[in-house]
Amino acid sequence: FTKRQLDASTIEEFEDVLIRADLGVENAAHIGEILRLGLFNRNISGEEVREAVAGEIEAILTPVARPLQFEAAGKPFVLLMVGVNGSGKTTTIGKLASTLKAQGKKVVLAAGDTFRAAATEQLKVWAERTGASLVARGPGADAAGVAYDGIEKARAEGADVLIVDTAGRLQNRAELMAELEKIVRVIKKQDPSAPHAVVLTLDATVGQNALAQVEAFQRVAGVTGLVMTKLDGTARGGILVAIAAKYRLPIHLIGVGEGIDDLQPFAARDFARAIVGLES
Amino acid sequence: MFDSLTDRLGGIFDRLKKRGALSEADVGEAMREVRRALIEADVALDVVRSFTDRVRTRAVGAEVIKSVTPGQMVVKIVNDELVAMLGSDAKPIDLDAAPPVPVLMVGLQGSGKTTSTAKIAKRLTERGNRKVLMASLDTRRPAAMEQLATLGQQVGVATLPIMAGQSAVQIARRAMEAARLGGYDVVMLDTAGRVTLDEALMAEVAEVKAATNPHEVLLVADSLTGQDAVNTAKAFDGRVGLTGIVLTRADGDGRGGAALSMRAVTGKPIKLLGTGEKMDALEDFDPRRVAGRILGM
Numbered sequence: 405f406t407k408r409q410l411d412a413s414t415i416e417e418f419e420d421v422l423i424r425a426d427l428g429v430e431n432a433a434h435i436g437e438i439l440r441l442g443l444f445n446r447n448i449s450g451e452e453v454r455e456a457v458a459g460e461i462e463a464i465l466t467p468v469a470r471p472l473q474f475e476a477a478g479k480p481f482v483l484l485m486v487g488v489n490g491s492g493k494t495t496t497i498g499k500l501a502s503t504l505k506a507q508g509k510k511v512v513l514a515a516g517d518t519f520r521a522a523a524t525e526q527l528k529v530w531a532e533r534t535g536a537s538l539v540a541r542g543p544g545a546d547a548a549g550v551a552y553d554g555i556e557k558a559r560a561e562g563a564d565v566l567i568v569d570t571a572g573r574l575q576n577r578a579e580l581m582a583e584l585e586k587i588v589r590v591i592k593k594q595d596p597s598a599p600h601a602v603v604l605t606l607d608a609t610v611g612q613n614a615l616a617q618v619e620a621f622q623r624v625a626g627v628t629g630l631v632m633t634k635l636d637g638t639a640r641g642g643i644l645v646a647i648a649a650k651y652r653l654p655i656h657l658i659g660v661g662e663g664i665d666d667l668q669p670f671a672a673r674d675f676a677r678a679i680v681g682l683e684s
Numbered sequence: 685m686f687d688s689l690t691d692r693l694g695g696i697f698d699r700l701k702k703r704g705a706l707s708e709a710d711v712g713e714a715m716r717e718v719r720r721a722l723i724e725a726d727v728a729l730d731v732v733r734s735f736t737d738r739v740r741t742r743a744v745g746a747e748v749i750k751s752v753t754p755g756q757m758v759v760k761i762v763n764d765e766l767v768a769m770l771g772s773d774a775k776p777i778d779l780d781a782a783p784p785v786p787v788l789m790v791g792l793q794g795s796g797k798t799t800s801t802a803k804i805a806k807r808l809t810e811r812g813n814r815k816v817l818m819a820s821l822d823t824r825r826p827a828a829m830e831q832l833a834t835l836g837q838q839v840g841v842a843t844l845p846i847m848a849g850q851s852a853v854q855i856a857r858r859a860m861e862a863a864r865l866g867g868y869d870v871v872m873l874d875t876a877g878r879v880t881l882d883e884a885l886m887a888e889v890a891e892v893k894a895a896t897n898p899h900e901v902l903l904v905a906d907s908l909t910g911q912d913a914v915n916t917a918k919a920f921d922g923r924v925g926l927t928g929i930v931l932t933r934a935d936g937d938g939r940g941g942a943a944l945s946m947r948a949v950t951g952k953p954i955k956l957l958g959t960g961e962k963m964d965a966l967e968d969f970d971p972r973r974v975a976g977r978i979l980g981m
C-alpha cells in the first residue's frame with residue numbers, strides 16, 4: 405500500500421462509508437473528528453485508516469456486546485420478544501428454542517401474536533422443529549391471556565424457559581403499545597421478577613427510525629437487550645452503533661438467515677469490521 | 685411518514701425566505717442543511733448528493749439572482765426538483781392486458797408482500813370489480829401459505845389450493861392454468877422473501893417471471909428502510925425488471941427517505957402505500973401531494 409498524508413477528502417470518504425451503513429450523520433462526523441484529531445497529516449495508507457475506523461466502532465460496540473443469559477432465581481425464565489412488524493421475532497424465537505434445547509433446557513413457547521394471519525401456525529412449526537411445547541388461544545384472543553397461560557403451563561411442566569411471542573407493532577401506534585404494556589403487567593402479576601428478559605428485534609435494513617423504536621419499546625416494555633436480524637443481506641446495520649452510543653443497551657445476537665442455526669453471538673469486532681468492509 | 689422531514693426543511697426554508705439578497709455562500713449553507721435533513725430522513729447518500737447538486741446549480745444561476753425574492757425562488761427550486769424526483773403523476777396498478785393478468789410481488793423478508801397481496805386483491809375485487817386469484821409461491825417460510833389462505837378468507841378472495849412438494853415455478857404455472865380455466869381476471873403471485881445476495885433465490889424469482897410474464901412486477905419495501913433501500917431496489921429491478929413499488933408501514937413515524945431513494949435509483953413509480961396491518965389500509969401514492977406535504981405547502 406502506498407502511504408500518503410491523511411487529508412480532509414480521505415476522511416470525508418470514510419464518513420460517507422459510515423453514512424451508507426446507516427450510522428447517521430452525527431456518528432459519522434464524530435468518528436471523522438476522531439480521525440482528524442488523531443491521524444491528520446500523518447503518513448498512513450488507506451488500509452490503515454480503514455483499520456482505525458473499525459477500531460473506533462469496535463470501541464463503541466464492545467461494552468454492549470453481551471450474551472443473552474437465561475438465569476433467574478426461580479423457574480421459568482420468562483423472555484418476552486417485541487418489535488415492529490416483520491422484524492424477525494417469531495423466527496428468532498424458533499432459533500433460540502433450538503439453542504436452548506441443545507443445552508438440555510425445557511422450553512415453552514407462547515403464541516402471543518393473536519392478530520396476524522397464521523402467526524400461531526408459524527410458531528407451531530417452530531415448536532415442532534425444536535421440540536418445544538406450544539401454548540396458544542384462537543385468533544383474536546387476548547395476547548396477555550396467552551402470556552398468562554404460558555406461565556401456568558411452564559410452571560406445570562417444570563420448564564426452564566418460557567418465550568412469549570408478540571404481534572409486530574409500530575412504536576408510534578399508541579393503542580398497540582398499550583396492549584404490550586398490558587402483557588408485561590399480566591406477566592408481572594404472575595411473577596414480579598418477570599419478564600426476566602425483554603428482547604427487541606431490529607431488522608438490519610432499518611434506518612434512523614430504529615432509534616425511535618428502541619426508545620419507545622424500552623419505555624413501554626422495559627427492553628433489556630437487542631437482536632439484529634437479516635445481516636445475511638446487503639444491509640450493514642450500522643444504526644446499532646448509534647443505538648449503542650445513545651442507549652448502551654446490550655446487543656446479544658445476530659440473525660444471519662432463515663434457518664434454525666442462523667443465529668450467532670454479537671461480536672463487536674466482526675460487526676465493526678464488516679461496516680467498513682474489512683474481513684473479520 | 686415524512687412528518688419530521690417536513691419540520692426540518694420547513695425551518696431551513698423559513699430562514700431562507702426571510703433573506704434579502706443571497707450570496708453563493710448562503711446557498712451553500714442552506715444546501716448543507718438540506719443535505720443533513722435528507723440523510724437523517726434516510727435518503728440514500730448518492731441520491732442526496734445529486735439532488736443538492738442540481739438545486740445548487742440552479743440556485744446560484746440567473747433565475748435566482750435576478751429574482752426579487754431569492755429565498756423564495758430557492759424554495760421553489762427545491763420543490764420542483766423534489767417533484768421531479770418523486771415523479772409528477774400518480775400511477776395506479778395497470779391491468780390493461782389480456783386476462784388472466786399476472787401481478788408478481790417481490791421483496792426482502794418481512795417487507796409486507798403477503799399482506800399487500802391480499803390488500804391489493806381486496807381492492808381490485810371490490811373497487812375494480814375483478815375476479816382475482818391469489819397464490820403463494822412461498823415454499824420456505826413456515827405457514828406462509830396458510831397466512832395467505834387465511835387472508836383470502838378474510839377478504840373474500842380465492843386462493844390457489846395448497847399442494848405440498850411443488851416448486852415456486854410449478855405453483856406459478858398451476859396458478860396461471862387455474863386462472864385461465866376459472867375465468868379469473870387477475871392472478872396475484874405472492875413470493876417468498878429473499879435477500880438479494882441469495883443467488884439461488886434471485887434465480888428462482890427470475891424464473892417465475894419468465895414462466896408467467898407478469899404485467900406488473902411490484903417491489904414491496906418497508907418505508908422504514910435506511911440506506912440499503914438503493915441496493916435492494918437496484919438488485920430487484922436489475923433481476924426482474926420492476927414496474928412499480930409498494931411502500932409499507934407508511935403508518936410509522938419514519939421519515940420516508942426510502943421512497944425518494946428507490947424512485948430515484950430505479951425510475952420506477954411508487955404506486956401504493958401500506959398504512960396498517962388491516963386489509964383496507966392501502967392508499968394510492970400521489971407524488972405531487974407527497975412533495976407538497978414534505979415541503980409543508
Ligand SMILES: Nc1nc2c(ncn2[C@@H]2O[C@H](COP(=O)(O)OP(=O)(O)OP(=O)(O)O)[C@@H](O)[C@H]2O)c(=O)[nH]1
Pocket residue numbers: 487488489490491492493494495496517520523570571572573605633634635636637658659660661662666793794825877879
Ligand atoms: N434473511 C433473513 N431472514 C430472516 C432472518 N430472521 C427472520 N427472517 C425472515 O424474515 C421474515 C419475517 O420474520 P418473522 O420471524 O415472521 O418476523 P416477525 O417479527 O415475527 O413478524 P410479525 O410477527 O409479522 O411482526 C420471515 O420471512 C423470516 O424467515 C434473518 O436473520 N435473515
Ligand SMILES: Nc1nc2c(ncn2[C@@H]2O[C@H](COP(=O)(O)OP(=O)(O)OP(=O)(O)O)[C@@H](O)[C@H]2O)c(=O)[nH]1
Pocket residue numbers: 489490520572574791792793794795796797798799800822825828875876877878904931932933934935936957958959960961965
Ligand atoms: N403497520 C403496518 N404493518 C404492516 C403493513 N404491511 C404489512 N405489515 C405487517 O408486517 C408484517 C409482515 O408482513 P407480511 O405480509 O407477512 O410480510 P412478507 O413480506 O410477506 O414476509 P415474508 O413472506 O416472511 O418475507 C406483518 O406483521 C404485517 O401485518 C403496513 O402497511 N403497516
Ligand SMILES: [K+]
Pocket residue numbers: 490491607609610793794795906
Ligand atoms: K424490514
Ligand SMILES: [Mg+2]
Pocket residue numbers: 493494495517523569570571572
Ligand atoms: Mg411473528
Ligand SMILES: [Mg+2]
Pocket residue numbers: 797798799822828874875876877
Ligand atoms: Mg410472505
